[in-house]
Amino acid sequence: MGELNNLEDLFHHQLKDIYSAEKQLIKALPTMVENASNEQLQKAFEEHLEETKGHKKRLEEIGEELDLDLSGETCNAMKGLIEEAEEFISENPDLDVKDAGIIADAQRIEHYEISAYGTAVTFAEALGHNNAAKKLQQTLDEESEADATLNELAIESVNPRAKSV
Ligand SMILES: [Fe+2]
Incomplete structure (x- = not known):
């Protein structure tokens, strides 16, 4: 058997994966800012870059609280998503x-x-890590808001413009 023997182990594994994802996104977002032409879109990416730095910090706080080293994992899903964007x-x-x-x-x-983050919140709650659950939920809410902002921008200004090219 490996080192994943219970839900606590799996939770740690998930946190490491998300930590890698956030770090990759912090590196990738400036490219999105540079390549966006719509000013509101640029602003949305800039704001989300700042938020994303906060997400990384929250994960580090959780890692400290759980005495867990978050480094050493590569989130291949995020790597692929960023590659596609580039x-x-x-x-x-x-x-x-x-x-x-x-x-x-x-x-x-x-x-x-x-x-x-939805999974991570559920695991944290199941394991009684209430502080971690709260922090993860805050990030989850910010991710959802960022998604809603992008959706609105697409529908209201970006897609209509792209249509009339
Ligand atoms: Fe994030």
Whole structure:
């Protein structure tokens, strides 16, 4: 048997995975800011970059509380999602189409994180880690808000522009 023998182990494993995902996203978001043409979209990515740094910090606080080293894991799902976004950007689409595509890729990322944090909250609650559950829920709420903001931007301004290219 490996080191994953109970829900606590699995929770730690999930936290490490999310930690890697957040660190990768912090590196990737500046590229999204640079490549967004719509000012509101740029602003949304800039804000989410700051939030994402906060998410990383919350995970570090949880790691300290649980006496857990979060390093050493690579989230391959986030790696793939970021690669796809970068590939799309490198195809050099029309600027309005590029905005619509970057939103699509960013929302995939948000949905992945929403799923991961949803699971992490549930595990933390099951294990009685109430502080951790609260912090993870805060991040989950911010991810959901970021997703809603992107959705609104897409529907109200980016998609209509991309349509009339
Ligand atoms: Fe995040």
